[in-house]
Amino acid sequence: MNIFLVLLLPVGYFVFLLVQLFLQRRRMRERKQELARSYNSFVIRERMIIDHSEVIGDMVIALNRSWKELIVIDHHGKQKKMYRIRLTTVTDCTIKENRRAKGGLENIVLLLFSTTDKPPLEIFFRPADNSLIGEQAVLKIAR
DSSP, rough: HHHHHHHHHHHHHHHHHHHHHHHHHHHHHHHHHHHHHHHHHHHHHHTEEEEEEEETTHHHEEEEETTEEEEEEEEOOOOEEHHHHESSEEEEEEEEEEEESSSSSEEEEEEEESSSSSEEEEEEEGGGGGGGOOOHHHHHHHO
16 A cells, blocks of 8 residues: 555656646647737738738737838736837837846846837847746847
């Protein structure tokens, strides 16, 4: 009986981890589908012609060259933000790194200064699944 309990504990833990992994992948798939539906409905509603788009984590960045606009749809956390930026009004752009107290990279912020907006528009690039990733990879994505 004791051997059965000893063997049951690791098997049970393994099954628990498999269920957690399955649920996590399912949630990620649902979030990506929600982001795709939001992007698709926005493009159709605004009758846009998108020349290029990129999916970066919970964010879609798209370029409309005919109207000279940058579309950013950010679904990070509970906040769902959509930005439509006219590139003709952007005067300056900077990249700012935010670091954790322990020295890890928290996020990278792309600041877009515009003639129409008083505070600059902030677009956040976050590491995937809140893990420590290579800082050069996040900088490459932000640039």
